[in-house]
Amino acid sequence: xxxxxxxxxxxxxxxxxxxxxxxxxxxxxxxxxxxxxxxxxxxxxxxxxxxxxxxxxxxxxxxxxxxxxxxxxxxxxxxxxxxxxxxxxxxxxxxxxxxxxxxxxxxxxxxxxxxxxxxxxxxxxxxxxxxxxxxxxxxxxxxxxxxxxxxxxxxxxxxxxxxxxxxxxxxxxxxxxxxxxxxxxxxxxxxxxxxxxxxxxxxxxxxxxxxxxxxxxxxxxxxxxxxxxxxxxxxxxxxxxxxxxxxxxxxxxxxxxxxxxxxxxxxxxxxxxxxxxxxxxxxxxxxxxxxxxxxxxxxxxxxxxxxxxxxxxxxxxxxxxxxxxxxxxxxxxxxxxxxxxxxxxxxxxxxxxxxxxxxxxxxxxxxxxxxxxxxxxxxxxxxxxxxxxxxxxxxxxxxxxxxxxxxxxxxxxxxxxxxxxxxxxxxxxxxxxxxxxxxxxxxxxxxxxxxxxxxxxxxxxxxxxxxxxxxxxxxxxxxxxxxxxxxxxxxxxxxxxxxxxxxxxxxxxxxxxxxxxxxxxxxxxxxxxxxxxxxxxxxxxxxxxxxxxxxxxxxxxxxxxxxxxxxxxxxxxxxxxxxxxxxxxxxxxxxxxxxxxxxxxxxxxxxxxxxxxxxxxxxxxxxxxxxx
Ligand code: WTA
Numbered sequence: 001x002x003x004x005x006x007x008x009x010x011x012x013x014x015x016x017x018x019x020x021x022x023x024x025x026x027x028x029x030x031x032x033x034x035x036x037x038x039x040x041x042x043x044x045x046x047x048x049x050x051x052x053x054x055x056x057x058x059x060x061x062x063x064x065x066x067x068x069x070x071x072x073x074x075x076x077x078x079x080x081x082x083x084x085x086x087x088x089x090x091x092x093x094x095x096x097x098x099x100x101x102x103x104x105x106x107x108x109x110x111x112x113x114x115x116x117x118x119x120x121x122x123x124x125x126x127x128x129x130x131x132x133x134x135x136x137x138x139x140x141x142x143x144x145x146x147x148x149x150x151x152x153x154x155x156x157x158x159x160x161x162x163x164x165x166x167x168x169x170x171x172x173x174x175x176x177x178x179x180x181x182x183x184x185x186x187x188x189x190x191x192x193x194x195x196x197x198x199x200x201x202x203x204x205x206x207x208x209x210x211x212x213x214x215x216x217x218x219x220x221x222x223x224x225x226x227x228x229x230x231x232x233x234x235x236x237x238x239x240x241x242x243x244x245x246x247x248x249x250x251x252x253x254x255x256x257x258x259x260x261x262x263x264x265x266x267x268x269x270x271x272x273x274x275x276x277x278x279x280x281x282x283x284x285x286x287x288x289x290x291x292x293x294x295x296x297x298x299x300x301x302x303x304x305x306x307x308x309x310x311x312x313x314x315x316x317x318x319x320x321x322x323x324x325x326x327x328x329x330x331x332x333x334x335x336x337x338x339x340x341x342x343x344x345x346x347x348x349x350x351x352x353x354x355x356x357x358x359x360x361x362x363x364x365x366x367x368x369x370x371x372x373x374x375x376x377x378x379x380x381x382x383x384x385x386x387x388x389x390x391x392x393x394x395x396x397x398x399x400x401x402x403x404x405x406x407x408x409x410x411x412x413x414x415x416x417x418x419x420x421x422x423x424x425x426x427x428x429x430x431x432x433x434x435x436x437x438x439x440x441x442x443x444x445x446x447x448x449x450x451x452x453x454x455x456x457x458x459x460x461x462x463x464x465x466x467x468x469x470x471x472x473x474x475x476x477x478x479x480x481x482x483x484x485x486x487x488x489x490x491x492x493x494x495x496x497x498x499x500x501x502x503x504x505x506x507x508x509x510x511x512x513x514x515x516x517x518x519x520x521x522x523x524x525x526x527x528x529x530x531x532x533x534x535x536x537x538x539x540x541x542x543x544x545x546x547x548x549x550x551x552x553x554x555x556x557x558x559x560x561x562x563x564x565x566x567x568x569x570x571x572x573x574x575x576x577x578x579x580x581x582x583x584x585x586x587x588x589x590x591x592x593x594x595x596x597x598x599x600x601x602x603x604x605x606x607x608x609x610x611x612x613x614x615x616x617x618x619x620x621x622x623x624x625x626x627x628x
Contacts, residue, residue, distance in 0.1 A: 004033055004307075005274050006426070012413055026427055027055070027455060029265045034306075035070055036061045037236050040263070046453045048480065052274040053453045054240050055264035062234035063243060063266045064141045067305035068101040069234070079310045081378045082284065084329050086177035092333070095130060097308070102230040107131075107138035109228035109363070114201045114219070116169055118143030118235050121245065123167040123199075125149045125158055125189055127176025128315040131205050131221065132291050133301050135171045140243060140262075143235035147245040147257070149184060150292025151176050153571040155191035157255075159246050164257055165462055166198040171221075175208035175452055179320035186212040193217075238370040239263030245462045248400040249503060249512035257462030258400050264455030265403050266306060272404040272425060273303030276394050277366050278411045283336040284363070286312035288326065288344065293509075294400040295370055298456075299339060303404070318344050324355035327386075331359040337411075338386070339368035339396075341508040345378045346538045358383045358619075363506035366411040367393045371508030372540045373496050397421035397496050400510070401472065401483055403456025406430065407494050420495045426452055430487055435524055437476040445487035447500060448480035452562060479559040502595065504533030504541050509573050513595075516543065519569035520562055525549050529609075530585050530593045531576060534602040542577035544602035546624070555581045578602070580628055584620035586612065598619070601628060 004013040019026040024043040031040070040059030048054060071078065076098040081092040095103070116122060122144045126132040132148075139146035145192065149161050162170065170193065176183040186204060190213060193199055195371040203214070237243075243262045247255040261428035279285060285304055289295035291313075304311040312333055318326050327346065330338060348355075357626035367387050369379075374395055383393060393416055397407040404429045407421040414423060419584040424430040430441050440446050475481045485497040499505065502513045513531040520529040529547040536542035549558060566575050586594040600609050606625050614616045 001324050003411050019427040030271050034066050048478050053437045055455045056239040059239035059263050060236050062237055063262055064137050065234045071097045071308045082312045084314045084604050097622045103134050104137040105232035106230040107134050108141035108232040110224045116144045120144045121167040122169045123147050123162045125172045127151050127173055143237050148292050154568050155568045157198050159192040159195050162196045165245050168200050170199050170202045173205040173207045173214045179317040182208055198294050237262045249510050258458040259462050260403050261459055266608055268404040268456030269298045269303035270306035274307050275410050276405050276408050277491045279309055284310050285337040286335045287339040289323045297402050323351040327356050329361035330585045332365040337366040341371040342374040342378050343507040345382050349381045353385055367391050369395045372505040376419050395421045397457050412591040417493050420493045422493045443490045448484045448486040449476055449481050451479050468627045484548055486627050506541050518565045525553055532599045544578045545576040546582050581625055584617050585614045589616050
């Protein structure tokens with residue numbers, strides 16, 4: 001593969017200009033670096049109003065041939081994945097490209113032997129073990145559409161995702177290790193599967209060895225593998241065939257199954273990975289995300305493997321066995337690029353700096369941040385203690401929907417600016433809009449929008465194209481609307497200011513407030529609820545729930561039950577930090593809950609509520625203020 005990288009600011013700015021003037025030629029040139037069975041006959045077809053986006057039309061490929069087979073010719077013994085287990089006393093595993101290829105092919109044959117074929121949906125609910133990456137790639141090998149569900153989600157959330165995509169196979173594990181905890185994944189999956197009629201087989205990886213119950217559809221992963229060999233030709237896919245579905249929260253109750261396709265996603269994740277992190281051959285790259293999120297899909301698996309990189313997969317958490325674990329792992333594997341989330345940095349920042357300083361971090365060349373705005377304090381701590389003031393920090397803005405990083409600096413190539421994601425990647429046309437949808441120029445603040453497609457934009461919401469249109473393309477016709485606000489400085493750098501809709505980013509996780517309210521409202525003693533975010537010094541944002549009970553209840557007991565209910569319905573990550581029992585919620589005369597006011601109340605900004613006299617029930621404000 002030709003070096004896809006801009007190593008100088010000059011080549012970067014030239015590429016940017018070329019991409020703006022000749023977008024199709026620009027992307028065709030990049031796509032030419034991959035192996036296609038049949039080249040595309042048209043680079044792009046799009047209409048943001050319908051909306052429809054197609055890239056590399058007529059092109060045929062298999063992404064796993066680009067991520068695996070291709071590297072067997074040049075670097076079969078290169079390490080593809082370094083697996084670092086939760087428990088530091090368990091040995092790390094180094095999986096070479098040739099071993100990974102063999103294990104993926106064998107797993108692909110295991111899926112085929114159990115009835116899987118091209119176009120089927122396969123749900124993956126697994127801990128961060130090498131088999132999770134192998135499962136993802138095995139699906140891609142045979143053209144089955146993977147739907148990875150983060151292993152922290154509850155049985156109800158898992159079942160909803162399986163049913164939405166009508167998955168035919170579930171891949172799971174007996175349990176998962178995460179810090180000092182063992183998560184009973186199989187038990188949760190069993191509960192989910194009581195309401196998932198589409199699942200025909202459940203293949204179970206043995207990881208923790210804990211006792212589990214066994215059902216007629218269950219099969220052991222290791223036993224199934226023994227029945228098949230490791231020869232599995234790749235299914236030839238159309239560029240626009242779906243590669244995977246990944247669910248993300250929205251402003252309404254139902255999660256959105258974002259659909260990514262084979263060709264464009266491959267091109268963009270590889271291109272962005274190499275450029276943003278300035279990866280060089282033999283570097284060891286570590287992204288601490290979970291594969292259950294888009295960051296893990298694009299920047300643990302597909303992007304790095306597509307360029308033949310060595311990618312670290314970590315099973316554990318930053319606090320186990322102590323808050324020095326990240327740095328111990330960086331030193332142990334001589335990590336060169338380290339990519340994590342601001343919430344992790346803020347949590348680590350609270351602990352003594354010796355936990356960082358006692359480890360040799362001299363291998364690190366590049367630091368990255370993702371998932372939410374990084375505040376100045378966390379940025380400077382990261383720069384000083386981890387980067388020793390000599391590593392560029394890339395603050396990468398993107399989304400599940402965008403498939404890859406859209407706004408960022410390129411490490412060491414373009415200027416960084418603390419708390420700013422900085423500039424759109426070459427090929428990305430980002431603009432700011434005012435409330436009416438007019439583009440605004442220069443140093444200003446507005447609504448972030450993208451006005452031209454890029455190859456890894458999600459093509460639809462599984463089974464609901466109308467919703468895709470409404471959420472992303474209707475508010476500002478002619479633009480992709482990501483749901484974030486931003487400001488721009490005089491040098492055209494973007495700083496993302498946060499969500500402009502009812503999604504709250506808690507510890508880097510996207511949480512829609514509506515599904516949490518739905519869960520709270522399920523409680524027999526809750527009449528109505530409203531959930532908003534408020535600033536939190538470690539999580540970035542935390543959740544404050546206002547609930548109206550139906551009878552006199554003990555507020556503490558109700559809060560405890562509600563937290564348990566949210567954990568059960570969605571997952572522990574969605575539990576509100578605060579639950580406030582109220583007699584009423586501020587409403588407009590048309591009955592709409594005034595979330596803007598609740599956000600201020602939850603943030604303690606009692607004096608900047610604005611005019612509340614037009615509310616239907618201004619009296620509730622005083623009561624809420626008194627008690628919060
Ligand atoms: C937020 C994660 C500021 C943003 C890759 C976006 C960020 C949402 C940044 C997507 C960043 C992500 N600076 N905000 N560098 N990165 N966000 O789908 O609000 O889990 O819309 O994708 O996270 O979250 P998602």
